[in-house]
Each structure stands twice: as structure tokens, then as C-alpha cells.
Amino acid sequence: MALIALGVSGGIGAYKAVEIARGLQTRGHDVAAIMTRSARRFVGPVTFEAITRRRVITDQFAAGANSDIEHIQLATDIGLLVVAPATANVIGKFAHGIADDFLSSLYLATRAPVLMAPAMNTNMLEHEAVRANLTTLAARGVRFVDPGDGYLACGWIGKGRLAEPEQVVEAADAILAPPGSLLGRCAVVTAGPTYEDIDAVRYIGNRSSGRMGYALAAEAARRGARVILISGPSMLPPPSNVEVIRVRSASEMQAAVNAHLSSADLLVMAAAVADYTPDQRTDGKIEKSDGPLGLTLVRTPDILADAGRARGSANRPVLIGFAAESGDPVERGRAKLRAKRADMIVANDISRADTGFDSETNAVTILTATGDEAIPLASKSRIAALILDRAEKLLSPVPARSV
Numbered sequence: 001m002a003l004i005a006l007g008v009s010g011g012i013g014a015y016k017a018v019e020i021a022r023g024l025q026t027r028g029h030d031v032a033a034i035m036t037r038s039a040r041r042f043v044g045p046v047t048f049e050a051i052t053r054r055r056v057i058t059d060q061f062a063a064g065a066n067s068d069i070e071h072i073q074l075a076t077d078i079g080l081l082v083v084a085p086a087t088a089n090v091i092g093k094f095a096h097g098i099a100d101d102f103l104s105s106l107y108l109a110t111r112a113p114v115l116m117a118p119a120m121n122t123n124m125l126e127h128e129a130v131r132a133n134l135t136t137l138a139a140r141g142v143r144f145v146d147p148g149d150g151y152l153a154c155g156w157i158g159k160g161r162l163a164e165p166e167q168v169v170e171a172a173d174a175i176l177a178p179p180g181s182l183l184g185r186c187a188v189v190t191a192g193p194t195y196e197d198i199d200a201v202r203y204i205g206n207r208s209s210g211r212m213g214y215a216l217a218a219e220a221a222r223r224g225a226r227v228i229l230i231s232g233p234s235m236l237p238p239p240s241n242v243e244v245i246r247v248r249s250a251s252e253m254q255a256a257v258n259a260h261l262s263s264a265d266l267l268v269m270a271a272a273v274a275d276y277t278p279d280q281r282t283d284g285k286i287e288k289s290d291g292p293l294g295l296t297l298v299r300t301p302d303i304l305a306d307a308g309r310a311r312g313s314a315n316r317p318v319l320i321g322f323a324a325e326s327g328d329p330v331e332r333g334r335a336k337l338r339a340k341r342a343d344m345i346v347a348n349d350i351s352r353a354d355t356g357f358d359s360e361t362n363a364v365t366i367l368t369a370t371g372d373e374a375i376p377l378a379s380k381s382r383i384a385a386l387i388l389d390r391a392e393k394l395l396s397p398v399p400a401r402s403v
């Protein structure tokens with residue numbers, strides 16, 4: 001566990017940094033908060049002091065012995081510098097080596113990795129000057145947690161909102177985590193529903209939230225895998241450290257999966273892929289008439305089964321599917337394991353309120369060629385960890401690299 005310097009600069013998201021400090025502590029890290037002058041206009045240092053149980057550094061030249069060399073001491077002691085929110089001003093100062101306060105001096109003085117969570121107005125974020133500064137910092141190895149879309153304090157809706165505290169905490173933890181059990185592996189994870197368009201305004205969808213797939217993607221990234229998350233329409237913020245490909249329909253999802261299948265060590269089909277799609281999509285809007293409306297639905301490609309066929313007798317990628325059942329999940333899951341030539345089917349009973357589509361928790365049975373294992377009700381993150389523990393055993397060893 002590390003000592004983390006948490007730099008808070010002056011944005012409306014500064015209040016979220018309190019939650020970030022808390023999250024880092026929950027994961028066992030020690031946090032030293034540093035607030036810029038403008039950050040203190042949004043939140044008081046006492047809040048951070050109460051949480052971190054450390055003096056909050058607010059001034060490079062505060063009264064007291066050796067305060068001027070404090071940043072050098074902290075620079076050596078920390079395992080990570082996190083800046084959240086990172087304003088355009090701080091980003092600019094870091095990019096240009098300006099050291100006019102404690103935080104910017106600390107950046108120059110430390111050799112610890114740096115993680116920044118930018119937050120600002122959409123136009124500022126898109127401004128060439130800010131883009132250039134971000135590029136400079138990225139080239140120097142600074143890592144970023146991308147800002148999200150949403151309502152901004154300035155009244156705009158757009159990109160620029162500070163990422164969710166949990167995303168920042170996860171990204172920080174991933175930087176500090178020891179090399180994971182999936183290091184050197186590539187996991188392709190699908191998540192969420194698919195939308196099959198009927199016309200320009202209507203579609204056939206399902207109630208999948210994407211939670212299980214997003215939890216699996218986050219867990220695989222935490223374990224060091226390169227993760228490609230292929231997501232159908234979902235409201236969830238993507239986990240940090242994963243590459244996100246957004247798709248809408250089953251056929252778009254299949255195209256994205258196929259494009260990455262050859263690099264995948266693991267394909268996890270957690271998406272609730274539509275089994276049927278309208279045989280044709282009307283370009284405009286279908287106007288109503290007095291009579292009934294008929295729709296002809298045709299089968300979508302079965303992405304998992306096609307991947308099973310394409311893999312043939314090869315042992316890569318390991319294929320994991322889900323079976324959402326309201327009947328006998330184990331019996332039906334086992335049939336899917338065979339029919340789709342998968343290595344694992346995670347069967348869950350969607351008829352219970354505390355499991356399945358929209359819930360935070362799940363209770364599943366993991367089916368493999370060697371047997372069934374019932375996993376009682378747990379959070380989807382915990383279930384994701386248990387699934388990946390089992391999946392790791394199915395991976396063939398990483399080929400030794402020649403020297």
C-alpha cells in the first residue's frame with residue numbers, strides 16, 4: 001500500500017475529491033491532500049484533514065520549519081501523484097514546468113507516476129492549447145482518467161465533467177497494483193443490450209444494464225489484461241484502463257468482436273445479444289394506420305457460437321458465455337456449453353429480483369467441462385472476480401519470450 005499525494009485544483013468537481021480520498025483509503029492507501037488556492041474556494045481543507053488525518057498542504061511557504069522543502073520530502077515518499085480535478089491551469093503548468101505553488105513544484109520534484117483527472121468546460125477541453133498540453137503530458141508518461149459527459153457547472157451539457165470518483169480510484173489502484181495475473185493477456189468483453197432498429201425512431205431492445213460485463217472488464221483490467229470492452233447501449237461509465245468500442249446492434253457487435261478475435265486470449269460474451277432483428281429497417285418513421293402492423297424478425301448471428309466454430313480445435317481464445325434463464329438455468333446452461341462450443345457458461349436465474357439484468361448483485365452457477373459450481377448471491381464485482389479466477393485456469397501458459 002502506498003502513500004498517495006492527492007492534488008486538488010480549483011474546479012467544481014473538487015468536492016468529489018473528498019470521495020476519491022476516501023476510496024483510496026478504503027483500498028488501503030495513505031493519502032496526503034494538497035489543495036491549490038482556488039480549490040479552497042470550493043471545499044475547505046478541514047474536510048480533507050478529517051478524512052486523511054493529515055495536515056492538508058495549502059501553501060508552498062506556510063509558516064513552520066522546513067515547509068519550503070516539504071515538497072521535496074513528499075516527492076520522495078509518495079508512490080503516486082493523483083490530480084483530481086485537474087483544471088486547464090494545472091495541466092498547463094505541469095506541461096510547461098511552471099512551479100509557482102506546492103502542487104506544481106511537487107510534480108517537478110517527484111519521480112512517482114502521475115495520474116490526472118481533467119475537468120473543465122467542453123470548449124476549454126477541446127481548445128488546441130489544452131489538447132497540446134495533454135499530449136505533452138501523455139508523451140511524458142502521465143496517465144489520465146478521461147472526463148465524462150453530462151451537466152457541467154457552467155450549465156452546458158458535454159464532455160468535461162470530472163470522472164466518477166470510483167473510476168479515479170480504480171485507475172490509481174491499477175497503477176500501484178503489482179503485476180497482475182492477466183498481465184500480457186488480452187480480454188475481449190461484451191456488455192449491455194443490443195438495439196435492433198425497426199425504423200428511424202423505434203428499436204427492439206432488452207433490459208440488460210451492462211453491469212456484469214462492465215464489472216468483468218474492470219476486474220480483467222485490474223489483473224493487468226489489455227481489455228477491449230465492446231458495449232451495447234449502456235448508461236454506465238466505462239471502467240478505467242479499458243478500450244471501449246460502442247456498438248448498437250448484434251451485427252455491429254459481431255463485427256467488433258471478429259475484428260479483435262485474433263488478439264484475444266479470452267472472449268467473455270456478457271452482452272444480452274438480441275436473438276432476432278427486423279428483416280428490414282425502414283429509413284424514415286413508420287406511420288401508424290388503423291390496422292395491425294406486422295414485423296418479420298429474422299435470427300441474428302450467434303456471436304459466441306460463431307467464435308466457437310471459428311476457433312475449431314485451437315485452444316485460444318478461451319470462450320465464456322452467459323445463460324440468462326428463467327427455467328432450469330443449469331440444465332439449459334449445459335446445453336449451451338455444448339451447442340456453442342464454449343469453455344464456460346455462467347448461468348443465472350433472471351426470475352429472481354436480486355439477480356440478473358438490472359440488479360447490483362447476482363447468484364450464478366459456473367459450468368465448465370469438469371463440473372458445476374454454484375456461487376451464492378454476491379456483488380457483480382465479486383462474481384466477476386470469481387469468474388476470472390476460474391477462467392485463468394483455462395488459459396494456456398503465456399508463451400515464453402525468446403531473448
Ligand code: CTP
Pocket residue numbers: 250269270271272273274275300301302303304305320321322323324325336
Ligand atoms: N449470444 C451471442 N449471440 C447471439 C445471442 C447470444 O453471442 N446472437 C451469447 C450471449 O452473449 C450469451 C450466450 O450467447 O453469452 C447465451 O445467449 P443465448 O443462447 O441467446 O441464450 P439466452 O439469451 O440465455 O436465452 P435463450 O435460451 O432464449 O436463447
